[in-house]
Amino acid sequence: MSLLNIICKIIKFDIYLQSMKKTVKIQAANPIEIYGAGNKILEEFCSYFPGLKVVARGDEIILDGKQEQIQEFESRFAELVELRHRKQSLTSYDVESIFCGSSDPGNYRLNGEEIIVYSTDGKPIRARNLKQQEMVKAYFDNDLVFALGPAGTGKTYVAIALAVRALKNREIKRIILTRPAVEAGERLGFLPGDLKDKLDPYLQPLYDALGDMIPAKKLQDFIADGTIQIAPLAYMRGRTLDRACVILDEAQNTNLGQLKMFLTRMGVEAKFIVTGDASQVDLPRKEDSGLLSGVEMLKKIKGIATIVFTNQDIVRHPLVSKIVKAFDENKH
Secondary structure, three states: OOHHHHHHHHHHHHHHHHEEEEEEEOOOOOHHHHHOHHHHHHHHHHOOOOOOEEEEEOOEEEEEEEHHHHHHHHHHHHHHHHHHHHOOOOOHHHHHHHHHOOOOHHHOOOOOOOEEEEOOOOOEEEOOOHHHHHHHHHHHHOOEEEEEOOOOOOHHHHHHHHHHHHHHOOOOOEEEEEEOOOOOOOOOOOOOOOHHHHHHHHHHHHHHHHHHHOOHHHHHHHHHHOOEEEEEHHHHOOOOEOOEEEEEOOHHHOOHHHHHHHHOOEOOOOEEEEEEOOOOOOOOOHHHOOHHHHHHHHOOOOOEEEEEOOHHHOOOOHHHHHHHHHHHHOOO
16 A cells, blocks of 8 residues: 555545534433524524534434534533523523633623614614723623613613513513603693503603614514503502513603612512602602602612713703703703
8 A cells, every 4th residue: 555545545534533513412301491582592502513513303402513513512512401400591601601711691791883683774773982881791691780871871762772682581480561650741632542542642752762773573562562651650559570670761750659669679580770860850749759769768778780871971962962962051
């Protein structure tokens, strides 16, 4: 046998050792719970192995690639399965934690480019300034976030984007949006229709934000089956809200008792976001607003964060910040 033939055989044998096929069987777990809806979790997991061909068939995963990558895949995948046993559901953060060393979503850090969620027309929704970035970070580091500041700073919009993201990632099972049914300086009088028709004018800003992020038909389905609930604050009494992202909007129009009632609805694995603008109180007596008193009372409690926006953080039309500033300077 010539030297060339020997070398060729050695090369072929080396390639054979490096390239192989193997079947991994999932035991003691439902494959759907590991793969995620539409195989989203599995696809994200596989993105860390670009050179490996992965085919999932029921409780079996067929791997085709280099031996070292297959071994790495098996080891990491075992971690993913073990993590699923400790949690109700897996998210993209869990996949990231396995490869990046952080198992706590609270360690999430926004780098300015992070996409919170995509709008219905495919545009990315990101934090648009430093205060919004602080708000996003506070959401992942705490279970209760107060976002205070003038109109146009994006407080409610960012809050709803975070809630939609959590729902899409299956970190929560429902979104609950609420606000006090207080008229903004007007008397609307009798409103026709059923209860929903009467309340919708107060809640329309919340529908608008949701409509930017969830297709109309899907949004209707979510509302119909209770996955997304939009209701006046009075309807929160007596409830315990588990595994939900709950947003109280226009909280400056709550008194201290109402704010306490809302905050004590918090159940296990819940995230609460309270937004408000203390300069736009619509209560008959402005001094009845309990928002700032409540924030002051709770400011030293671990797990609660307060983000304060200013006129410089307004992200609407450039004139809005000038309008807000002019009104602030001419208060009587």
